Structure formats: C-alpha cells, structure tokens
Amino acid sequence: MKKIVFLLIIVVFAACADKKKSDNIAVDSVEPEIIFKYGYKLNDYKVIHDTIKSGENFSEILDRHHIDYPKVLEIVSKIKDTFNVRKIRTGIPYTILAKTDSTEVAQVFIYKHSQVNYTVIDFKDSIIKAYNAKIPVKTVVKTVAGVITSNLSNAMDDQGLSPYLTYKMADDIYAWTIDFSKLQENDKFKLIYEQLYIHDTIPVGIGEVKAAYFEHGGKPFYAFKYVADSIMGIPDYYDDEAANLRRQFLKMPVKFSRISSKYNLRRKIAYYGNKIRAHKGTDYAAPVGTPIMTTANGTVIESQYKGGNGNYVKVRHNSTYSTQYLHMSKRAVKVGNVVKQGDIIGYIGMTGNTAGPHVCYRFWKNGEQVDPLKQKLPVAEPMKETIKPIYFKFIDPLKSKLDSIKYSH
Template structure:
C-alpha cells in the first residue's frame, strides 16, 4: 500500500518515515520529510471532522481514485485541507493559515453583493444569508458595518477555498457568527452577546442656560436627561420653573465590558433636583418613582406633555396674533421645532384623532369621567380614535397646521368638557406604599444614599460644574 504525492513523482513505502507522516496527518499536525533531495515534502492536515473521517491507508489522493470516491464538494474540500505539496525549507508555516478578509458595507449594498464581491461563491452567499435570517434581518444592514470572512488557504499562492465563517457586529453588545456546517453548502448562525458588568456612576451640575447643556457638561447621557425629566414633570414645569443656578445630581447605572468600556446605560436609580431653593429627591422602586416618604410622584396628568419646549402663550384673554382682536385663549402654547414628539399627558382613550377646524391636526384623550386633554396644530398623528394610550406615550409631533403662525403645540386640559387653566387644577396622586413595601423601600433608600456618599468621596471631579453638592430631601 502506497501514499502518492501530486506532481512530485515521489512514491515511498508507508512503513518507516512515511508511516509517521500518515499518523501525523490523522492527528491533525504538519510533518516535514526529506525524500533524498533539497526539496521537502510537507503533509498538511487539520484537526477537523472532514479530514479525520478519511483514513489515508484506505485511499490515495489526486492521481489514484479511491474505492468509493467522495462527492465533488467533499473531494474539493479534502484536497484543500489535506494535501501533499512541495515547499522550500524557508517557507513560513503561517502562510498555510486561513485567509481572513474584512469588508465594509457600502451605500447601496445588499449582504449578497458584499459577500460575492469578497470572494464568496453565489450558492454559498445565498445559503449563508438564509441562515442569518434566523438571528438578524439582512435588510437591517447599515452603511459602515464591518464583516469578517474566513476562507481556508488552498495552496501556496493558489487562492482560497469556500468560505467557512462570517462575523459581524450588530451593535456594541451583540455579534453574529455564522459557521459552515459539515461538508455541504449549509451554515449555522448564532447571536453572541458580550458579558457586561454593572457599574454605578454619579453626575451632578449647575444649570446655567438649560438642563441639557448642564447634563452634557457633567457627562450625563442625553437619554438619561429625558428619563430624569419624566418623573419630575409631575411637580416641575421645565419651561417656567427651571432657572440659572438650579442644580441636579443623578445616580445611574452603566454597563461596561471586560476592558471597562461603557457599552450602554442602565437605569436612573435616584435623582435630586434643586429648583428655586426647593430640593426634590426621587428614588426608583418597583418600576415607579417615589419621594423619600414612599409616596408615588405619579399623578393623573403631566405638567408638560412635551420636552425641551418653551411656553409662548398662557391661558386667558389675549390679542389673537392672526385675528387681531382680544380673544380667550383656552389653553397654553409651547413653541418647539416641527417634528418634536408630543406625549400623552395621562393614561386614557383617544376620543378624536383627525383634522379639527382651525385646530388643524388634533388629538383629544379622555382620561376618566372628569378629565380630558387636547393637542392641536400637530404635523403628524400617531394614534387613532378608540385607541388606549399610556402616560408619556408619543401620540404625534409638533407642527403648524390649522390657524397657526408657526410650529407649536396648543395644549388644553378639560374638566367635564370645559377648558380650564392647567395650573389651577389639583390632580389625583399615585399610590402610597403599604407597610411591607415601605420597609423594602426604606432599605433601598439607605443603600442608595450609601452608594451616593461613596461615589462623592471617590472622585473630586464630580463637583467640577457646581460649587456645592445638592442637598437631599428627607421630608
């Protein structure tokens, strides 16, 4: 029985040195032998099921047909993974490693385009994408995303074999990995998530022009500012109450990877806002916000159903900017750019969502048997009549439809179907914690205060944008 090389004309009996080469091939290692000349013959094998499932004692490659020839694809892959070839003694073994290609998604690319352009056979490209759909929608591909492809090296200077793996980061936390399955044109896809660690962070600052600017100066993410505004909106009118010199302090979570890099933000755990000398502290507990006494801050209606807007006209008699005479203004106006999201002031059912006379695009929500709210001059409506909505849900966007001089939200509060001044009504409050819940809440508060104190002492830079640390309410 003999093992025949390809193109060398070297035939050696498998007893002796060649026996060692055959054993080495089965074990998945590389062995060099010198058949009496300065040229070395290298047996190249990989420790994988494709190679190990074939015994070199039962078949010869290339020049002699085996008793039971494998199919074309199997034969091709065998030739690429287990081959006898000529090398000079100076050849670097690293040159026999896999070929790795990195490609970037360009404008107008589909995933098929990218794969074929980078050397993946069309049949493999379609099979790979079909597998990908189980974990990722290929239509969600974004310009600039990077893809890594791995191919087996066919021969020195001879190109690559069929693609064996595909990797692509979906975002900072998730990655897709796709591997060829067995010998055929089929692939297995999995989504891999990074292991993240929870880290606490404390941000504080003094408001000089706006809360958003002060938060940015304190490295507090914009998303956290939006989350912070919502629970305070029940008691603070961010368009009228916030003044220069007011302060804030926020304890929040950051999720970091093994290198300590921030991947995403977690929840806001506690926050203090000092407004006009009045200190308000809120704590997250049981998916709600509570004051230090364990009373939920949630009320029937938000003070302001829009973020980052300015009050341009209050409730009451005024000279109408278009009609030119004094007319009762039965709501309040908030100036904001077209497209700014508008939120439902409270839970309820949409009574009307359509064009309504001089109001333009208009939504009215019934919250209970007494209270309703209305939103006018919208550029877009996201809800329909009869739909249930939750407090804070985006129902549309600011516009200037109907009788309007510019983009703004006209907002009305109705009590028993009559418009009233939103600032004049007393709204029902949320739940108060019972004894058992209150005990757990107080334990949470104690832990949070300990964490805040620790973070304050750990970094002197926390007060870089403020002259004093906000006091925390204990009322």
C-alpha cells in the same frame, strides 16, 4: 586516543537513536480559535466589516458583494415586514458574511442599529429570512456621590459620568422639586444606578436609576423608583415618606417652545372675515419634526387624521382629565398604548387647518375643553395607604445604601 574515538561513536549512536525516537512522536497542531457571533460560526465565512456610505443603498451594497439585481429584489420583498431597506442610514456599520471560495458571494447581511441591536438578513439558502436580535447586555449596579461647586453638569463631568444621569436628575426625578438653576455651592447628590455592558467590559449606556439623594440648601430630598399602580404599571419616583415627586401634568407638551396663540373663546380670524371663531386650544410654535410629549400618564384613546385637526392624538389620563395634540406631521402612538408623562407621541407639523408649524394643545376637564394655563393642576396621584407598608419595606435597603455612600470631592 582509541578511548576518545569509542566515546564519540557512542554519542553519535545515541543521537541517532534519539532522533529515531523523536520521529515517532506526533507534534500537536494548533487548532484555530472557533468564533461564534450573531448566531454564526464566523470561521466558515469571509467576514467583511464596512459602513454605509453617503448616498449608498442596499442594492448597491449587495451588488458589490456579487448578488445580482433579481436576487436583491427577492430579498427586499421577503424581508419588508422585518427590515425596511430604504431606512438604512449613513455611518451605520454592517457586516457581510461571504463564501470563502474565489467567488466571495455574500451570504448574510448584518445591519448594526446600535452597539446592542442588530438585524440579520440571511439569504444563503433558498429560504430568505430576517430577524432582529440583541447582543447580551450585562447589568452592573453602581453608586456615585458628588459635591456641587458650580453646577450639576460639571460635577458629573468631573467624575466621567454619563450626561444622561444629569438629565435624569434635573429633568425627570427632581424636575418639580428642585430648581437646578439655583443650586448652591456644597449641595450634594448620591445615586444608585445601572451601568450596562456588552462583552463584560464595553459600556453601552445607563439602565434604571434606582434611587437618588439630593441635598439642596441643607435640606434632603430622597427619590426611589417604584411601581405603585399595578394596573398602569408605570414607575414613578417617590420620596422617603411615599410622596410622589412628580406633578400630574407638564406645563407644556413641547420643550424649547413659545405660545403663538392662547385659548380664546372670542378670537377673531381675518381669514373668516373677522368673525368670532373660538380657539379652544393653546398653540405652541416649533420647527417641523420637533417631538411632542404627552403631558401626563395615560392611555391613547384616539390617534388619527381628521379634517381641520390633521394628524392628532388624544390621551385619557383619568376620569377627569384628557389632553389632545393637533396638526402633527407624524403620530408615534396607537390607540390603546399606555404612555408615561414625557413620552413622545408625535412630531410638530402643519396638517389640517394651520398657517404654520405648531401643536394645538387642548385640555379637557370633565368632558369640557378648558384653558390649561388657568387650571390649578393637581399633583400626581398619591400612593394608596395599603401600598405604603410594602413601599417602605422596599426602599429600606436602598435608603441604607444611599446613606452609606461616601462623597467624592
């Protein structure tokens, strides 16, 4: 019995000694994760995420976050060259960085135009500043191949691909080469394209389509994106023999439109007493606000409001051809801008002398206005012979990669 008591005493003393030893050991505290985003250490603020409500304006948002009206006016005035607060749109998300004390006064307003682009308005100090920024985008080159069973759109959808790739193939790369309304079963396609990501894993769109292959009725059509004209710097798609896949001019400057009045040098107008008033343009009717596209690559040489033309833009394509677009509600380009075929240069309107919403499309050849519908329009500028060896070297690895892609049935 004495032996058992002795052993118990030893155990108690040992336990006390261990406790005393453990009391002297510092326990590591868990440090909070430090988070940096939009250029700020978020740990230093109360972070509030919200969305622009219907009818809500910038002043109301800041007032709700304890910024008084005179301060709001000062902010709006200081940032007007960077951010127009009247253009905030319903449904757009934003973030407020506020003080962490009991006042929770807003310090920073972040407006998220898209998943990538955002505007920061910082008014926490006496110096108010605003700037536009982007979340870093990661580019991953991907490949895809498919076989047509019904149409191109369905073939793309079956593989969970972006509708943009369908548009790119049908309305851009092969618009002048393949009639996509007459595809045949077992036609095939392959693509090498860029997928864009933020935060490594979140997809935010498609970048360049670097190369494409389409087999239609057993005939192969290659396409490679390449800048052959270093002066203009505008890329085009060329085939495996260096032929340009694009026509020099689009058929019309407006999609889904109709001709409301043709070029007519002997047109009589009732408003002018049925006198002959030559109409040297082709009118395409469409609703106000419909985008107007330049029909060919070129440089903007006029962009102004003038008399009966209203808002108009004129584009010089080369030493032979120019085009003009009249009666716009709004112009989207300035003199000196380089534009690519299909770029939006303005919007349908009713400015100047016009009885309804349309664009008057005028076509100039060697300084004279002519009927574009009666012109034998040229193909796009061919690649220079001196460029071709460089081009063939450039496309060689892309062509090999296209040829190696296996079809997904």
